[in-house]
Amino acid sequence: MFTYNVGLVIGRFQPFHNGHLFVIQEALKHCAKVNIGVGSANKHDTDNPYTYGQREMMLTIMASHEQLNTRIKNIFPIHDVGDDTAWLRDVTLLTPESEVVVSNNEWVNGIFESASMPVIRPHFFDREHLEGMQIRSFIRSEDPSWHARVPSYLISYIEDIKI
Numbered sequence: 001m002f003t004y005n006v007g008l009v010i011g012r013f014q015p016f017h018n019g020h021l022f023v024i025q026e027a028l029k030h031c032a033k034v035n036i037g038v039g040s041a042n043k044h045d046t047d048n049p050y051t052y053g054q055r056e057m058m059l060t061i062m063a064s065h066e067q068l069n070t071r072i073k074n075i076f077p078i079h080d081v082g083d084d085t086a087w088l089r090d091v092t093l094l095t096p097e098s099e100v101v102v103s104n105n106e107w108v109n110g111i112f113e114s115a116s117m118p119v120i121r122p123h124f125f126d127r128e129h130l131e132g133m134q135i136r137s138f139i140r141s142e143d144p145s146w147h148a149r150v151p152s153y154l155i156s157y158i159e160d161i162k163i
Contacts, residue, residue, distance in 0.1 A: 001032070002030060002031055002032045003030045003031070003100075004030055004031045004032070004099040004100045005031065005032050005033065005097070005099060006031060006032070006033050006034065006035060006073060006095075006097045006098050006099055007027045007028075007030060007031030007033070007034045007035070007098060007099065007100045007101070007102050007120075008034065008035050008036075008037060008091075008095055008098035008100070008101045008102070009023055009024055009027050009034050009035070009036050009037070009101075009102050009103065010036075010037040010039055010078065010091070010101070010103055010105070010108050011023070011036075011037075011038070011039060011103075011105075012038070012039045012040050012048065012055075012132065013038060013050070013055045013058060013059065014040075014047070014048055014049065014050055014055070014132050014136065015050055015055070015058060015132070015135065015136070015139070015150060015154070015158050016055065016058040016059060016062060016150065016151070016154060017132065017135055017149050017150045017151075018149055018150060018151065021062065021066070021151060022122065023102060023103070023104065023122055024036070024062075024068070026102060026120070026122035027102035027120070027122075028068070028071055030100065030102070030120060031099075031100065031102070032071070033071050033072065033073040034071065034072055034073065034102070035072075035073050035074045035075075035076065035095045035097075035098050036059055036072060036074070036075045036076070037076055037077075037078040037091060037094070037095065038052055038055050038056060038059070038075065038076065038077050038078060039078045039080070039108075040078075040079075040080050041055075041077030041078055041079050042077075042079040042080060043080060047133075049136060049163035050161065050163070052077045054161055056075050056077075057157065058154055058157065058158070059072075059075050060075070061153060061154060061157060062151060062153075062154065065151065065153045066151075073097075074095065076094050076095065078090065078091055078094070084111050087111065088111050088112070088115055092115075099117075099118070100117070100118045100119070100120055101117060101118070101119045101120070102119075102120045102122065103119065103120075103121070104121055104122060109121065135149050135150070136163065139158065139163060140163060
């Protein structure tokens with residue numbers, strides 16, 4: 001049925017957008033369940049305006065609306081530590097059951113491939129419009145064009161968070 005029992009999707013989700021949803025859906029084509037790691041969980045700055053808790057809530061809302069609660073095994077924070085080896089150790093300790101990484105982030109993919117973990121690279125979905133920095137810029141400037149870039153059920157939640 002599925003190639004893998006448990007996959008791992010890692011993203012910053014600043015904010016969660018339709019490209020992230022696409023990657024999770026692609027992961028679930030190959031994996032019975034997925035763990036979702038929220039990267040840069042210890043960062044809160046201009047490039048990372050949403051806290052870990054806010055991003056975890058976006059993922060929780062998404063799981064509920066997409067009816068994925070039974071397929072998302074765990075949502076967990078991943079801290080930036082400044083060392084690839086330590087970062088990999090921390091992630092694998094948090095999710096030892098993950099058998100494959102599903103990601104379009106080449107830094108993440110390279111780290112896992114160097115540890116001989118399989119990586120699935122889904123194609124980019126509308127990358128021209130689904131780039132986090134651009135979406136955050138639209139949100140900050142109150143340009144409503146960001147609404148089409150995130151799942152509709154997250155718009156009011158994101159609007160309530162002032163960045």
